[in-house]
Each structure stands twice: as structure tokens, then as C-alpha cells.
Amino acid sequence: MRSLYSLLNCEESASTSEIKSAYFGFIRRHHPDKQRQQESETSSTDDVIVGDQEEGNDLVKIAKVAWETLRDRESRSVYDNWLREQRLRQTVLVSDEVAADNLDEDEPFHACRCGGDYPISKEDLSRMVDDIIIPCASCSLFLRITRSNT
Incomplete structure (x- = not known):
């Protein structure tokens, strides 16, 4: 990362x-x-x-x-502090991956298969170089968001 x-x-x-x-x-x-x-x-x-x-x-x-x-x-x-947290998350099992270009800018979340949501903040997206990992708000699953063209 x-x-x-x-x-x-x-x-x-x-x-x-x-x-x-x-x-x-x-x-x-x-x-x-x-x-x-x-x-x-x-x-x-x-x-x-x-x-x-x-x-x-x-x-x-x-x-x-x-x-x-x-x-x-x-x-x-x-x-x-955010970077340290992201590095720790690199060791978790990622259950889903999505390109940042495919996210809806008007919705600050992405649906998880458990029925919950991955909360996605604009601050997280602005700090992303290659990818970021976001935890689901309702379960133990994680989402990887990748920058598609760098």
C-alpha cells in the first residue's frame, strides 16, 4: 500500500x-x-x-x-494515525473489492452482503493513493476500494 x-x-x-x-x-x-x-x-x-x-x-x-x-x-x-490503521487492515480478509470510479458520489456507503453498509467518507477517498480498506458497520467483513487508473 x-x-x-x-x-x-x-x-x-x-x-x-x-x-x-x-x-x-x-x-x-x-x-x-x-x-x-x-x-x-x-x-x-x-x-x-x-x-x-x-x-x-x-x-x-x-x-x-x-x-x-x-x-x-x-x-x-x-x-x-489513519495510515497506521490502514496498514493494520492490510492483514484482514477482504470480502469485496470495488473501483473508486464505480462508487456513487452521492451515497456515502457501499452495501455489504450481510445487509449492512461500508461507510465511505470523502476524507478516506481523498487520502487514498492505491487502495483503502473499509470495515462493514454491521459485521466483520471488509471492503477494498481501489483507484482504478493509477
Whole structure:
């Protein structure tokens, strides 16, 4: 499971200035405008690969969330606690898996086979790099939500 730290290629013990440096380095490497510039320099045609652009846009959005989360002491502490919880959940048996793109944005839950619901918060989704694991509110089952295009 990748974290916001690993996305930016920095240690969890990194200082705010180290995280800032990692963030701006990430943006310089992955920003879609930079990718288009590099493609035009190496290509004799004006063809742009749309899938790569979309992935670059998603990565930049996640990196922005990483910077906003990790630069503030309080939000970083909340994220660190959330990350520890997610790592513990990696050892549980997952009963269902769904791509984040397939979730209904208007419904903050996903139905469990027991008849209960997996409560899904926007905060959990915003912290997700690769996947997150959510427990059912009514039973002992777990749902894995994956980011489909990164």
C-alpha cells in the first residue's frame, strides 16, 4: 500500500521543508504540461497520449492532497494515525473489492452482503493513493476500494 509519503518519495519522518521539496520535485516531474513539453521535444508529431495525460493529472491531484495534508502538523498527525490503521487492515480478509470510479458520489456507503453498509467518507477517498480498506458497520467483513487508473 503506497502512502502520501511514498508518492512524494520521502520518509515518514521527513521535515516539512523536506516534504515541500519532495512535493515540488514531484510536480516538476509529473505535471501534465511538463509531460506534453517533453513529448513534443522527443516526438516528430503532435500526437499526445490521452491516457498518460489523465494519469498525470490524477497523480498531480493526489500530490496536491499530499502536500496540503502533510504540511500542516495537525492534519499530518490525523493522516499518520489513519495510515497506521490502514496498514493494520492490510492483514484482514477482504470480502469485496470495488473501483473508486464505480462508487456513487452521492451515497456515502457501499452495501455489504450481510445487509449492512461500508461507510465511505470523502476524507478516506481523498487520502487514498492505491487502495483503502473499509470495515462493514454491521459485521466483520471488509471492503477494498481501489483507484482504478493509477
